[in-house]
Each structure stands twice: as structure tokens, then as C-alpha cells.
Amino acid sequence: MTRPPRGGRFPVALDRVHATARRADAEVLRPQRHLHQAAADAARQSTPSGLGLDSGAVRARMVERLRAEGVSCEPVLQAFATVERHRFVDTALATQAYEDTSLPIGLGQTISKPSVVSRMLALLFEGDSARGAGHLGRTLEIGTGCGYQTALLAQLSPRVLSIERLRPLHDKARENLAPWRGSDVRLVYGDGRLGHAPWAPFDSIVAAAGGDDLPPAWLDQLAVGGRLIAPMHDSAAGGQVLLVVDRRADGYVQRQVGAVHFVPLKSGKA
Numbered sequence: 274m275t276r277p278p279r280g281g282r283f284p285v286a287l288d289r290v291h292a293t294a295r296r297a298d299a300e301v302l303r304p305q306r307h308l309h310q311a312a313a314d315a316a317r318q319s320t321p322s323g324l325g326l327d328s329g330a331v332r333a334r335m336v337e338r339l340r341a342e343g344v345s346c347e348p349v350l351q352a353f354a355t356v357e358r359h360r361f362v363d364t365a366l367a368t369q370a371y372e373d374t375s376l377p378i379g380l381g382q383t384i385s386k387p388s389v390v391s392r393m394l395a396l397l398f399e400g401d402s403a404r405g406a407g408h409l410g411r412t413l414e415i416g417t418g419c420g421y422q423t424a425l426l427a428q429l430s431p432r433v434l435s436i437e438r439l440r441p442l443h444d445k446a447r448e449n450l451a452p453w454r455g456s457d458v459r460l461v462y463g464d465g466r467l468g469h470a471p472w473a474p475f476d477s478i479v480a481a482a483g484g485d486d487l488p489p490a491w492l493d494q495l496a497v498g499g500r501l502i503a504p505m506h507d508s509a510a511g512g513q514v515l516l517v518v519d520r521r522a523d524g525y526v527q528r529q530v531g532a533v534h535f536v537p538l539k540s541g542k543a
Contacts, residue, residue: 346395352428361421400500410476415465420446484538
């Protein structure tokens with residue numbers, strides 16, 4: 274078990290897995306496309322093969338594709354079958370909503386690939402508290418974006434608090450998430466690096482942006498038995514890796530589960 278060193282900083286190198294384990298895990302999550310690649314996807318004129326606009330059958334095909342790629346957490350798959358992804362992207366991109374691709378949502382941000390989001394949520398379900406409860410418990414999301422992952426979390430958690438630092442995206446998410454907002458889902462315009470102490474501790478924390486370190490507030494606000502999933506830059510890996518952090522009674526345990534590409538984690542509000 275490992276505790277963060279004095280001062281609260283939790284370095285990426287903490288409890289690093291062996292290189293062989295990293296190579297084996299590298300296939301768990303395929304990296305997101307860079308933003309310019311997502312924009313190129315958005316500019317395509319042709320309708321993607323066999324998908325098109327939303328229907329129950331279209332979402333079912335997406336779920337089966339996720340299952341074929343190794344996602345076996347049934348609550349996560351059911352959430353993907355329920356939440357209509359096309360409602361969270363621009364109308365011009367609706368025909369691409371159920372492809373396994375990230376898409377631009379404005380302000381240099383993207384909606385993440387279904388394959389990446391599903392793996393992250395499935396990893397959250399493997400935490401000690403979630404396994405025991407059968408749900409993700411009180412959940413903190415860093416980076417609301419357009420609100421799609423927030424809506425999925427609302428299917429998996431009794432209470433969700435999501436923080437967005439970009440005001441236009443926060444406002445857009447409020448509109449997109451109108452059917453989910455209430456006592457169970459709260460949206461906050463603020464600095465995600467600070468977490469949200471009034472609602473802490475959280476059983477699950479998931480970040481949709483990657484930085485050079487784990488903010489001490491996230492670790493402080495993670496409940497014993499809880500799990501944190503966050504992309505983080507690793508110079509040894511030459512890019513971002515996905516970190517899984519579990520809090521135990523006597524400290525924290527960290528492991529890496531593959532290469533990812535998320536937008537940068539920034540401080541403050543804009």
C-alpha cells in the first residue's frame with residue numbers, strides 16, 4: 274500500500290507497474306483521436322455504414338460492438354443501450370454519433386469514444402465499494418463536457434456531481450442533461466482540480482482530462498474503498514496513460530491500464 278508523500282502530491286511514478294505489464298495492458302484502451310482527427314471525422318459527408326440516426330437497434334449494435342471488444346460489465350452496457358448519444362452532439366454530427374470515434378463539441382473539446390468511456394466506467398465498477406454495492410455510489414466527474422458521460426453515470430450512480438471549467442460547455446450540458454438533473458445529478462461550474470469538498474467523500478471519481486499530476490484534492494476526497502480513474506502524462510510512456518487509484522484503509526494503490534489521449538487538464542474557470 275502506498276500513501277501520497279508529504280505535501281499531498283501524488284507522482285505518476287508511484288507504484289509503477291513493470292514494463293511488461295504496461296505492454297500487456299496497453300491494448301485495454303485504444304487512444305482517443307487527436308482533436309484535428311475528430312474534426313476531420315466531423316467534416317465527412319457520407320453516412321457511416323449501417324449506423325445513421327438513433328434507434329434502439331442502433332444503440333444495441335453499439336453495445337454488441339463494445340461487448341465484442343471485451344466490455345463485460347452489464348450495468349455499463351445497459352447504460353449505453355439506454356442513453357441516446359446523438360442528443361449530446363451537434364445536429365450535423367448526429368449520423369456519426371454511434372460510431373466508435375471522438376467528435377468535437379466546441380472550445381477545443383471532444384466527446385470521447387464509446388469504447389474509451391465504457392472501459393473507464395467498467396474499471397470503476399471493479400472498485401471495492403462498487404463491487405459490494407452493485408453501483409458506483411456517490412460519484413465525482415471532472416469535466417462535464419457535453420454531458421454524455423454524465424448521463425451514463427446517472428444510470429450507474431445514486432448521486433452524481435459533475436464539474437466543468439468552461440462556461441459555454443457547462444451551459445450546454447445543463448440543456449442536454451435537463452431530463453437527468455435534480456437531486457441525483459448536480460452540475461457545477463468550477464475548477465475541477467479542486468474537486469468538490471462539500472459532497473465528499475466520493476466512492477467513484479472519473480476525470481475526462483489529463484494532467485501531469487493527480488490533484489491532492491481528488492485523493493483527499495476519495496472515500497476508503499473508492500476508486501479513481503484519470504488520464505495522466507507519463508514521460509516514460511511518451512504520452513498519457515490511464516491511472517487507476519484505489520484508496521484502502523492504510524493508503525493508496527495505483528496501477529496503469531493503457532495508453533489514452535485526452536484534452537489537457539487545466540486550472541481555473543473560463
